[in-house]
Amino acid sequence: MAGIVKITYSGQVVKYIKDMVLKGELAPGDQVKEAEISKKLDISRAPVREAMQILINEGLVSSKPQKRKYITALTSKEIIDSYFTGGVLEAAAVAKSLDAYLAKDIVRLEKIVEKMHDLADSDSRSEQLATLDNHFHDVLFSRVDNQLLIELCRRSCQEISKFLLFRYWRNLFSVAEVYSRHKAIVDAIKNGDLVELEKVIRKHYNDSGLRMSRYGIDKIDLTNKGINQD
Template identity: 25%
Template sequence: MAAPRPIEKVTLSAQVAERLRGDILAGVHGPGEQLHEVELALSLGISRGPLREAMQRLVQEGLLKSIPHRGVFVVDLSEEDMLDVFFVRASLEEAAIRRLIDSGDRAATARTLTVLSERMDRAMRSGDHASGGDLDLEFHRTLVDAAGSLRLSRTYATVQAETRLCLHRLMGGYRSRDDLAVEHFRLAELIGSAPLDKILPELHRHFGDPAATLRRLRGDASASAQGQTR
C-alpha cells in the first residue's frame, strides 16, 4: 500500500496571488492600472521573486496582462471581452443543463441552488455586492459541476477569474438589489423540474447584455465625476 502524499503547504507566491486577486476584485487596483513591482513588494513586505510568481499566475488567469517593455497592468475588460466571456459561459452552462436533464440529480441540484440564492439575496439586501458577485459565480459553477462532466467543469474553470471580474464590475449596475436573487430563484426552480425549452430562454434572459450594463456604469461614473468638479 502506497504511503499517503503529504499535504501541500501554501506557498508565499500563492498567498500573494490570493491577496492581489482580492484587491483587484475589490477595486483596490483599478482597470488599466499598472502594478509596480518595487512598490508592491515593499507594501507587502516580501521580496520581488514571490511577487513575480504571483503576478504571472494572475496573468494566466486573465486578471493581469503583461506588456513587454512596459510592465504588468490590471485587465480592463472591453465590451467585446464582456460579451465573449458571457458567450462562453452561456455555451457551457447550456451544455451542463442538457447533461443534467439527461442524467443528473435535478432535484438535489435545485435545492443547492436555492440555498445559494437565499444567501445571495441576504448579501445584496445588506449592500454587500462583492459577496453577491461571489455567490453568483458559485451558483453557476455549482450548476456546471452538477452535470458530472470533469472536462466541462475544467473548461468552465478556465474563464472563472474573468467571470469573477465581470461579475464584480457589473454588480453595482444590476437593475435592482432584488433582481439578482429573484432571477436565480427562478432558475433554480426551473432546473428542478421544467423542460429544456423553458430553462434555456430564462438562462439567456438572466445573462442579459453585459456590455450595456458596463456602458451604463461607466456613464454613471463619468456623470458623478463631472458633478464633483462643478
C-alpha cells in the same frame, strides 16, 4: 512594513494583488509595480515575479513586449463576448446534466433563491448576494460530469470579467431581479424543460454581460444593442 509568511509567498502575493483589485485599489489598466509590491510586503522580487506569472496565466494581469505589467482591462465587446461564451457553455453543461439533478439538488437551489429574496432589507445584501450567486452556480455544476467544461465555463467570465469588475457586478441587478433571474433557472430544471433551461441560462449571462459592458475600458454602453438569445 506589512510582512507575510514566506512559506507560500508567491500565493500570498497573488492574494494580496487580488484583494487590491476587489477593494478598488488596483483598477483595470493600472500598472502593477513589482518593486513597489516587493517593498510593501518586505520580500524579494522573485516571489513577486512568480505571482505575476500566475496572474498572467489566469488572465487577470496582462503584459506586452517592452511594456510593463498591468491589470487586465477589458473592452465592452470583450466583456459581452466573455459572458456570451460563459452562457453558451453553462447552458450546454447544465442541460446535458438535466436528468442527473436529484430532488435534494432542487431543494438546495430553491433555498438559495429564497435567501436571495429575503435579502431585500439587508444592509450587506450585495456581498451576500454575490456569495449566494456563487453557491447557486456551484450546485448547478455539481451534477456536470465534465471537469474541462466546468473549467471553461468558469474561466470564460467568472474568473476574469466578474472578478475584475466585481465592485460593479455585485450591484448590477436589484434584489427582485436577482431573485427572478435565478428562479427562472430553477423552474426550468423542475419542469424538465431542456429548451427553456438553455434559453434562460444563456439569457442570464447575456443580460449580465450587457449591463457589465458599460464598465469596459472604452466605456461603451451596449445595453440597448441586444444579443440574440436563440
